[in-house]
Amino acid sequence: MLSVICESPGVLRAEERDLPVRGDGEVLMRVSRVGICGTDLHIFTGSQPYLEYPRVMGHELSAVVVEADADSGFAAGDGVYVMPYLSCGHCVACRQGKTNCCVNIQVLGVHRDGALTEYLSVPAQFVHKAQGVSLDQAAMLEFLAIGAHAVRRADVSPGQRVLVVGAGPIGMAAMIFAGLRGATVVCLDTRADRLEFCRSQLSVEATVAVGPDDAAQLASLTDGEFFDVVFDATGNIDAMNRGFAFVAHGGKYTLISIVPGQVTFSDPEFHKRETTLLASRNATAADFETVLEAMRAGRIPDQALNTHRMRLAEVPDAFPRLLEPGQTVVKALVEC
Ligand SMILES: [Zn+2]
Numbered sequence: 001m002l003s004v005i006c007e008s009p010g011v012l013r014a015e016e017r018d019l020p021v022r023g024d025g026e027v028l029m030r031v032s033r034v035g036i037c038g039t040d041l042h043i044f045t046g047s048q049p050y051l052e053y054p055r056v057m058g059h060e061l062s063a064v065v066v067e068a069d070a071d072s073g074f075a076a077g078d079g080v081y082v083m084p085y086l087s088c089g090h091c092v093a094c095r096q097g098k099t100n101c102c103v104n105i106q107v108l109g110v111h112r113d114g115a116l117t118e119y120l121s122v123p124a125q126f127v128h129k130a131q132g133v134s135l136d137q138a139a140m141l142e143f144l145a146i147g148a149h150a151v152r153r154a155d156v157s158p159g160q161r162v163l164v165v166g167a168g169p170i171g172m173a174a175m176i177f178a179g180l181r182g183a184t185v186v187c188l189d190t191r192a193d194r195l196e197f198c199r200s201q202l203s204v205e206a207t208v209a210v211g212p213d214d215a216a217q218l219a220s221l222t223d224g225e226f227f228d229v230v231f232d233a234t235g236n237i238d239a240m241n242r243g244f245a246f247v248a249h250g251g252k253y254t255l256i257s258i259v260p261g262q263v264t265f266s267d268p269e270f271h272k273r274e275t276t277l278l279a280s281r282n283a284t285a286a287d288f289e290t291v292l293e294a295m296r297a298g299r300i301p302d303q304a305l306n307t308h309r310m311r312l313a314e315v316p317d318a319f320p321r322l323l324e325p326g327q328t329v330v331k332a333l334v335e336c
């Protein structure tokens with residue numbers, strides 16, 4: 001089967017590999033679509049700190065079942081999506097139902113080989129039927145679920161003012177689900193094309209470009225009170241540190257980003273607001289369900305989000321171009 005391997009930073013190669021052998025309790029699938037995400041771009045550029053090369057990337061996928069145990073509930077031909085965070089089921093986090101931050105987590109395409117290939121075998125508990133959505137849509141569930149998880153973590157409620165800093169796909173997902181909860185959403189980013197996309201496709205209330213007067217603009221949008229909930233989805237330490245100042249008194253700050261570094265803030269400023277600080281990592285099965293429901297109801301602009309497409313064999317040549325800002329990529333899908 002054709003597989004695309006990231007040999008080392010900057011080097012992608014297509015090669016033939018043996019078909020995976022289905023283990024006990026696993027579902028063997030033919031991969032249909034794979035979404036390319038910031039994580040993959042970081043793996044490719046070598047800025048994913050704990051990754052061992054070579055690696056087959058790809059953790060956002062839809063597939064069609066080839067073979068499964070008779071009692072698994074799956075039959076050949078079922079359209080499925082995969083929750084790529086393989087959790088252990090017995091650690092302190094898993095025992096609390098927080099499989100998204102499992103101590104022993106193995107993420108497909110990061111800790112073990114992922115979906116940029118033709119066939120994949122995964123334990124059945126991480127495979128779910130993609131009922132009522134297309135295989136394109138099913139491959140877009142994962143990044144949307146990360147946004148849905150963050151919004152659930154922050155318990156966004158109707159009428160709240162929400163600021164999302166960072167208008168990449170994850171930030172956009174947070175905007176969508178905060179909006180679906182009835183919040184008024186503003187986004188802040190450096191890129192004019194991304195802000196324009198948020199205005200036209202995600203019906204945010206306002207967009208602000210990062211610049212010398214951005215804080216003044218955010219203040220004037222909120223009568224000087226700033227935001228009940230601020231999400232950071234920038235992956236930029238300076239932006240993460242700066243975001244504390246955009247939280248209203250009594251508000252919450254949710255960091256979806258992860259960076260190798262120290263987050264710092266002024267304690268008097270933090271304390272006087274009684275800021276709630278949250279991290280938001282990955283997503284759980286419940287978040288995937290939230291996204292599926294919204295998708296089935298036609299409330300996700302998934303066709304607009306899917307800006308680029310390529311076939312598996314084209315990935316080694318086409319992938320590097322996704323890094324060019326001029327390409328205005330939101331979500332690229334690979335057809336396997
Ligand atoms: Zn992803």
Ligand SMILES: [Zn+2]
Nearest residue numbers: 088091094102
């Ligand atoms: Zn665990």
